[in-house]
Amino acid sequence: MEVKSRHYLSAKDVKKFNQEIVKLYPHLEGSVELKNSTVEVITLTENIKLYIVDNKLDWIMIKDRLIPSVSLLNRGLEIPFIKVDMGAIPFIAKGADVMRPGIVDASDKISRGSIVKIIDEKYSKTIAVGESLINYEEFKVKKQGKAVKVLHHVGDKLWSLAGSLNIKQ
Known part of the structure; x- marks a missing residue:
């Protein structure tokens, strides 16, 4: 890049x-x-x-x-969220998509294709941004499979490039 x-x-x-x-x-x-x-x-x-x-x-x-x-x-910018358990964080931090079993909560404003922030359950810090592959109703009933395609996450190439260009994070 x-x-x-x-x-x-x-x-x-x-x-x-x-x-x-x-x-x-x-x-x-x-x-x-x-x-x-x-x-x-x-x-x-x-x-x-x-x-x-x-x-x-x-x-x-x-x-x-x-x-x-x-x-x-x-x-502080607010968009719909997906909250994941602490066990999912290492995988998401490496760019993995969010799987339904790792989700502990979600905003009721989520729709298929919407952009969502992925937050951790302990501190509610955003660790990634992605595209929701399911809507809120599916979230409530679906127990397996991919739920969010990760587009940008902490420590990815864009994050690193911004740091190397002296851009504040």
């Missing part, structure tokens, strides 16, 4: 980016305001873009899908 280009968004483009976030995550309207922020876009190989807001990795575009970073979620 290499940096292809870096540039700052103009004020007009920052406004458009903010509107895109609210369009994708309507419940964030009013809580995400980038008007007076500096937004840098780092384009990487592998069809990935990092959105650095005020020198913090906040948003990641993976194959045209915009997701919040683990660090942004740990700073």
Whole structure:
């Protein structure tokens, strides 16, 4: 994974980016305001873009899908959650998808295809971001199989690259 280009968004483009976030995550309207922020876009190989807001990795575009970073979620941004038991954490921290048996709780706002944060049961810290493969109703009855496809996790290549570029986590 290499940096292809870096540039700052103009004020007009920052406004458009903010509107895109609210369009994708309507419940964030009013809580995400980038008007007076500096937004840098780092384009990487592998069809990935990092959105650095005020020198913090906040948003990641993976194959045209915009997701919040683990660090942004740990700073208080709220999206639906999946809570996993402590035994699942080492596997998720290595990039494994979340399996249904490791889930101890989930937000009732989860739908198939929605972006969710994966939190640990002890400290409620976000350890990964993923795409839900089941909805809340399925979560209540399903006991086996994959539940969340992990897209970004603590310690992954994006996390490490941000650190090497002196971007705050």
